[in-house]
Amino acid sequence: DQQVKQNSPSLSVQEGRISILNCDYTNSMFDYFLWYKKYPAEGPTFLISISSIKDKNEDGRFTVFLNKSAKHLSLHIVPSQPGDSAVYFCAASGNTPLVFGKGTRLSVIA
Amino acid sequence: DADVTQTPRNRITKTGKRIMLECSQTKGHDRMYWYRQDPGLGLRLIYYSFDVKDINKGEISDGYSVSRQAQAKFSLSLESAIPNQTALYFCATGQGVGYEQYFGPGTRLTVT
Numbered sequence: 001d002q003q004v005k006q007n008s009p010s011l012s013v014q015e016g017r018i019s020i021l022n023c024d025y026t027n028s029m030f031d032y033f034l035w036y037k038k039y040p041a042e043g044p045t046f047l048i049s050i051s052s053i054k055d056k057n058e059d060g061r062f063t064v065f066l067n068k069s070a071k072h073l074s075l076h077i078v079p080s081q082p083g084d085s086a087v088y089f090c091a092a093s094g095n096t097p098l099v100f101g102k103g104t105r106l107s108v109i110a
Numbered sequence: 111d112a113d114v115t116q117t118p119r120n121r122i123t124k125t126g127k128r129i130m131l132e133c134s135q136t137k138g139h140d141r142m143y144w145y146r147q148d149p150g151l152g153l154r155l156i157y158y159s160f161d162v163k164d165i166n167k168g169e170i171s172d173g174y175s176v177s178r179q180a181q182a183k184f185s186l187s188l189e190s191a192i193p194n195q196t197a198l199y200f201c202a203t204g205q206g207v208g209y210e211q212y213f214g215p216g217t218r219l220t221v222t
Contacts, residue, residue, distance in 0.1 A: 009150070032208050043114070043200050043213030044153070051208065089152060095207055097143060097168070102152035 003027045004092050006101035015110045019077040023090030023101055026071065030092040030099075035064060035075045038087045038103070047088075048075070080108045113137045114214035116201050122220045123191050131186045131217050133201030141206060142184040144168075144176060147198040147216075156199075159184055191221040 005024045013019045021035075031052040036044035050057040050064045050073070057064050063076045077084055085108045090101040114135045123129050133142065144156040155168030157176040165176060173195060175187045188195055198218055204211040 006152075034210055036213075041216075043202075043215050046210040046212070049210060093207060097155055097158050098211060099155075100145075100153040102150060 001026070002101075003030075004090055004099050004101040006088075006090055006104050008104050009102070010105040010107070012107045012109060013080045015082060015108055016079045019075075019080045019084065019106055019108065021075040021077075021088050021090075021104050021106065023073050023075075024071055025073075025092050027092070027094065027099075028071070029094035029096075032093050033064070033066060033073050034091045034098065035062075036089040036091060036100075037084075038089065044089060077106075080106075082108050082110050084108050112215070114201060114203055114212055116199075116214040116217050118217060119215065120218045122222065124222055125192055127191050129188045129191055129219070131199055131201075131219070133184045133186070133214055135182050135184075135201075135203045135212075135214075137203050137212060138181075139203040139205055139212075140181065141204045141211075142178065143202040143204070143211065144174075144184070144186045145200045145202065145213075146170065147200060153200065156186065188219075188221075191219075193221045195219065196221045 034049040035047040037047050038044040066073045087103045089103045091098040117132045140161045143158040145153045159178045177185050200216050201214040202211040
């Protein structure tokens with residue numbers, strides 16, 4: 001049973017517009033959430049995180065929102081750039097190793 | 111120099127062969143992990159280690175074994191490789207709960 005779900009396998013966005021990537025989780029014990037970006041032939045790289053005591057964390061063009069009651073988080077990228085084209089993984093942990101979603105492939109079109 | 115290195119980067123092997131994938135880190139982290147990535151399935155945890163004397167099974171440990179030779183080294187073995195173990199394998203390190211993990215560049219393994 002998937003504990004972390006990314007229901008959109010792919011997303012296409014125009015350059016300069018907002019990209020919104022979504023993630024749902026089922027385990028109420030999760031209290032730390034992360035987003036990773038992965039380019040082909042490279043390992044995943046950490047992008048941004050949020051703990052359950054917050055509902056928003058921002059780092060430059062990237063903002064993560066957490067809705068604990070809905071068990072939902074989202075990553076907003078504004079403005080989107082062609083270099084943002086990659087696979088994005090959502091991950092979560094409680095007192096456990098990270099559990100990853102299946103990923104969303106983002107394509108930013110120039 | 112990369113903080114987390116994996117060798118080999120690519121490997122093709124035959125069914126039934128034993129193969130070892132190696133991981134080294136210079137980040138000084140106690141915790142190390144092995145993941146497998148398959149198309150459409152995301153990253154799945156194979157084994158993890160919180161220190162040299164601690165080894166734990168992950169979600170998909172069957173058919174794999176690990177060895178934590180030192181704080182900085184964590185190797186993954188396939189005792190008798192089978193074609194459905196064809197995948198991308200990633201090693202990662204971390205400080206613990208509430209901290210991000212750092213990934214190596216991956217090993218592409220093909221079992222024919």
